[in-house]
Amino acid sequence: METSTLIYLVLAVLLSVAIAFFQYFYKIKRTPKVHILLFALKALTLFLIGLLLINPKIKTLETENIKPVLSVLVDNSLSTQFFKEDKTIRNLLSEVQNQNKIQEKFAVQYFSFGKEISVLDSLSFSDTHTNIYKAINAVNELNKETKSVTILITDGNQTQGNDYEFIHSANKIFPVIVGDTTQYQDVQISQLNVNKYSYLENKFPVEALLYYEGKERVKSTFAILQNGKRIFSKQVEFSPENPTQTVSTNLLSSTKGIHYYTASISKIDNEKNTKNNYKSFSVEVLDEQTKVLLLGSFLHPDLGALKKAIESNKQRKVDIKFIQDNDINFEDYQMYVLYQPNGSFKNVFEKISSNYLLVSGTKTDWNFINAQNLGVQKKAINQKEEYSPVYNPNFLTFLQEDIGFEGFPPLEDKFGEVQLKKEVQGLLYQKFAGVETTQPLLATFEENEKKSAVLFGEGVWKWRASSYLKEQNFETFDKFIGNLVQYLASNKKRKRLEVTSERLYPANAPITISAFYVDKNYQFDNRANLELTLTNKETKEQKKLPFSLINNSYQVSVEGLISGDYSYKVSVVNQKINAYGEFKITDYQIEEQFTNANQQKLQSLATKTNGAVFYPNSINQLLQELINDESYYTTQKSISKEQDLIDWKWILFLIVAFLSAEWFIRKYYGKI
Template sequence: MESITVLYIILAAIVALGIVVFQYIYKQKAKSNIHWLLAFLRFVGVFGLLLLLINPKFSQKSYTLEKPNLVILADNSTSISESENDLRRLISELKDAKEVTDRFKITSYKFGSKLDILDSLSFTDKNTNISRSLLALKDIYAREQTVTVLLSDGNQTVGEDYSYLKADQNNTIYAMVLGDTTKYKDISVGPILTNKYAFLKNKFPLESYISYQGNTPVSATVSVKMNDKIVHKENLRLDAQSNFKTINIEVDANSVGIKNLIVEVTKLPEERNIENNRRSTSIEVIDEKTKIALISDIVHPDLGALKKAIESNEQREVTIFKSSTPNSSLEEIDLFIFYQPTIRFKNSFAFAKSKNANTFIITGTQTDYSFLNNSNVGFEIENGYPEQEVFGLLNNGFTKYDISKFELTDFPPLVSDAGPILITTPYETMLGTQIKGLDVQQPLMGVMEQNAGKQAFLIGENLWKWRIQTYRNSNDFVNFDEFIGNLIRYLTSSKNKTRLNVDYEKVYEGSSNTVITATYFDEAFLFDPNAKVTIKVTNTSTKNVQTNPMVLKNGYFEADLSNLIAGSYEFVVSVEKEAKSVSGRFVISEFEMENQFVSSDNEKMEKLAVSTGGKLFYPSQINGLLQDLKENDAYVPTEKSTENIVSLIDFKLLLGLIVLAFAVEWFIRKYNGLI
C-alpha cells in the first residue's frame, strides 16, 4: 500500500474521531455507557464511509503447484499399422505409470498430415507431417515446460525436415522409434515431374530418378509407359557409391486425351518392398492453346503478376506487347488485356473491336481517361481526382461463376485516381470499392456482356501486392492465381451461361483428396442452396458405380471422393427434378507415399531428440524412458505465485459493517428517547 494512502487513512480516522468527540463528548454533559457505545458506533460508521471514499487497494498472493506437461504424440499414418500393438502398449504404459502421472500433466495427440486430439487410432492418414505437428505443439505449450514423447517410424512424407527443428529450452523431445530399423536392399522410383497439359504434335518433358539402397552392385531395367505402351527403356547399374540415376526424356504427344504415364523399375532379388518400384501420373493432351495479349506502354510489377497468374494454367500463353505493335502480330490473339491505356492504344483498341475479341481493361494513375471515355468501351470514368487508396469488397451475389473461394483477408489497397464510374452496358460487380472504411457503392472490378461479347474492368493498379499477400497468407499463390484464372477462363469462353457448373481436376494424385465442386443457379441465375445435387461416379475398368449427394458448402456443392482407389473414372453431376447434368472424366494416380519406405528412420529421430535435449528409445526400452521421466531433475513441479490487487470497495463485509453500525446507533437512540 502506498504511503500517501496510509496518510489518508490516518487522516480519515482523525476526522471520524473529531466528529464523534464533537457530537457525543463535547456537546453531551452526561456521559453514560450508552453515550460511549453510541460514540463508538458513530466512529465505526463514519470511518467506514471515509475508507470507502479513499478506497485503498490490497495485494493478495495465491500459490499453485504447476506440473510440467507430458505430451504423447502418436503417429496415425498407414505406415504404422504393422506396429499398432506396440504403439497402443507404449501409450498405455506411459499413461498408467503412477510416478509419471504424479509428476506430469499428461496430454495425448495423434497426427498424420495435421495434429489432432488422441481419442482413437485408425492408422488411415495417407501422409505424415511430423514437423507441422511439433510446431503446433510448440505454439500450444509456449512458455510452458513440456516433455514430448514422439511415437513414430520417423518417415515423413510432406512438410519441412523435422530433424532440423529449432530447439526450444522449454520443450524436450524423446523419440520412440517404431517399426523395423534394419536396412534392406531396395531400389525405388522417385517423383515423376511433368506438365499437367501437353499440346498435340508436340513433345513434353518427363523427369524422374531411380535410387538404390544397398552395398552390393545391382543391375535393373527402367521403363516408361504411356497408356501401357513403352516409350522409353534403359538398363541401369547401381552400387553403394553410384546409387542415383536421373531419367530425363521427352515424350511425343500424338493424340488428344488423358494419358497415363508409368515409370517402373524391375525388382531386385530378395527385395523386401516393391511398392516403390513403380510410380504413375497422368497428363492431358490438348489441341489448342489460348493466346493472350497484355498490352502496356509502361513497365509495372502488375504485368509480371498477371502473366504469372494467367500462365499458372499451362493452356494459356501471355505475351506482353507495346501499343505500337503492328496488327499482324496480334492476329492469333484470343483475349486482349489493356493495361493503363492512353491515346497511343487507339490502333490496338480498334483492332480488338474489329475482331470482336473479348477484352480486360485495367486503369491506374497513368491512364488517359479522356481517351477511354471516347472509346465506347461501355463505361465512362470522371477524371481530375487525386490518387487514393481503394480496397476491394467481394460481391457474394456474383452469378457469372463461383468466386466465393477468393479470400481478401489482409489484402493491401490498390491505388487509383479515378472518379465515379458510369456504366452504360449491363454488368455485374465482382469487387466493390471501399475508401477509408466506407463502401462507396461503386464497382472496383466487374464484367460486362453485350452482343455475345465479354469485357472486364479493374479500376486500380498495384495488383501485384495482392499476389504477394496471397503468398503471405497461405505460402502459395493459389488464391490469387485461381481468381485471375477463373476470370480469364470466363473471358475466353464462348459458351453461353449455364445454370450448372462443375469444377474438377483432370488428374488427382493418389495421396491427395479427390474433390469435385459444383454450383447451381435458378432461372434468375441466383445460387440455389436448396437444390439436391448428386454425383454418379463410374470406374471405367471395373464398371463399379458410386452415387453420392453433393454437400452444400459456403456458396457451392462439394463431393469428397477420397475413398476411391487409383484408376480412371467417369462422372455425371445432376440436379434432382431438373434436366441439368454435366459429365466429365478424371484419373487418380496409383501412388501411396506411406508405402515407399523400407524401414524406420531412426537416424533423423535421434538427431531431433538430441538437438532438443532428449534421447532416442526403442519399444523394448520403455522402462528406460519411464525411469528417465521419473528421475530427471529437470522435470519437477514449479511453484507459481499469483498476485491480485483488490480494492477495499470490493469487500461487502465492510459495507455491511457500516450499515449495521448506523442502524444499531439509530435503534439505541430511538429506544432511549435521544432522537
C-alpha cells in the first residue's frame, strides 16, 4: 500500500472522529451514555464513507511459468495419400503426443495444413493444394513473442504460394520427410499454353512445355487427342543435359462450340508416376469475329491505344479510318468508335443508329452533335477543361470493377454542362477543380435494344499508360475497354439471368458457379431464390443445390463430384427464367503429379533455420534432441497486479446499517 493512501486513511479517521465528537460532545453539558454509542456509530459511518472514497488498493506479485512452444505442422494434402504415407503420419503424430517429456517441456500446438492452415482436429488427407510457406509463416506469426520450434511433417511438395525454401524464420524448423525419397525417371507435361477461344475454320496454337527427370537419354511421344482420336503427335528426346522440350502446333477449329482435348506424353521405362503424363484443356470455337470501325478526322494517340486495347481480345478486329476516306463500307462492322465528331460526320450518323462509342475532346464540334438528337447534349464553350474520373459503384449495365480510375490522369474536353435527354447509366463521373460531380464522364445509353456510349474527354492513351505503370501490363485496362466493347457490340437482348462458370475443372478442385439476376427494370434483385440442377451426362445422376446471396451476386459451391461431363440448369424459383451450361471434371489432380518427396528443398529449409532433417524411423531421435536441447527452457514471468483492499458492497451495506441504527436510536430517545 502506498504512503499517500495511509495518510488519507489516517486523515479519514481523524476527520470522522472530529465530526462525531462535534455532534455529540462539543458544548454539551450533560452527555447521556447513549451518546457514546451514537458517537461510535457516526464515527464508523463517516470513516467507512471516507474508506469508500479513498478505495485503498494493495499490490500483489504473481509468477507465471511460460513453456517454449512446439508447433507440429502436419501435411493434410492428397499427395500424402498418393504416397501411401497416411498411416505413417498418424503414427508420427501419436509418437509426439505420447512422449510425456515433450509434453512437460513444451506447450505443444498441433496444426494441419493444405491450401489453408487450421488447428488439428482430424486428418483426411484430401486437400487439393499444399501451401507450406503459408503454414510456416502462420505459426511464426502466432508465436513471435515466445521461444518456439517447429516440427514439419510433410513430403515437401508445394503446389501453391511462395517458395518455402527461402522463408525467413527466426525459429528452428525440423522437417520430418515422409514419402519416397528415391529419384525415379519421370517425364511430365509441366505446362500447357492455349487460347480459350478460336474462330470457326481458323487454327489455334497449342504450346506444351515438357520436363524430364533422370540420368539416361530417353525418347517419348507427345500427342494430342480429341474424343479418343489422336490429332497430333511428335517424338521428343530427353537427356540429363537437355531435360526440357517445347512442342508447338496449330489445331483446326472445324465446328462451333466447346471442344475438349487431352495432351499426353508416353510412359518411359522405369517411370513410377504416370499421372503427370496427361493434361486436359478446352477451346470454345466461335463462328464470327467482331469488326470495329475506329473513325476519326485527324491523327491522335488515343486511336492507337483504343485499337490495341480492343484487339487484345482475339475475337475483335479494328480498322482505323478517317472521315475523308472513300472506301468505308459501314455494313462490314458490328460496332463503331466515333472519335471527336464534327460536321463532316453528318452522313455517318445517317448510316448508323446504335452500337457506337462516341469520344469527345478539344476538337469536337458540340453544336453539330447537339443537332443529331443522340440523347446527349453539351453547352460547350471554346475553353479547355481537365476532367478526372470518379468510379460509380452503382453502375449496373454490365459488371465492371474499379481498376483504380481515380488514380488515372484527367481527360481533356471543352468546358460545359452535359445535358441528358435519355435515361443513362454513368460508369464514371466528372471531377474538375477538385470537386466531384454527378456529370457523366463515361455513360451508356440503351433504348429499344439500341445501345451506345459517350466518353467525354480525350487522352485515354494516358489511362492505358498509367495502368501499365501500376500493373506492369495492359491487361486490366484492356479488359475494361473490352467489357465496354462487348456490351456495345452485342445485338443480343439483355438477359435477366447471367451465369458464370469454368468449362474445365481438375478433379477434387472446388467448383463455384455464380449468377447475376436482375428484375424487369434491369436492377439487381436480391429477393430471388435461385436453384442449381446439376446432371452427370453419363450416369444421369442429378443434384439440386440452392444459391447463396454474396454481395451483388448469387453463388453456389459444389463438392464431391466424380470426373466426367456435366450439364446444369440455373432456375429462378416460381419464375420461368432459366439459364443452361456445361462443364467437365478431368482426372487431373495436381497433388498426384510428384514422383518423390522433395528432400532437397526440405534440407535447404532445415539448414537455413538451424534445424535438421529427420525421417519417420528417426522421430524418437528428434524428440530426444528437443528434450535435451537446453536452449528451450521454461521461463518465469512476474506479473504485478493491483487488488482492491475493500469490498465496496459490504462497505456500502455497513454504512446503511450504521446510519439506520443511529437514526432509530436517536428516534427512540427523542433526539430527532
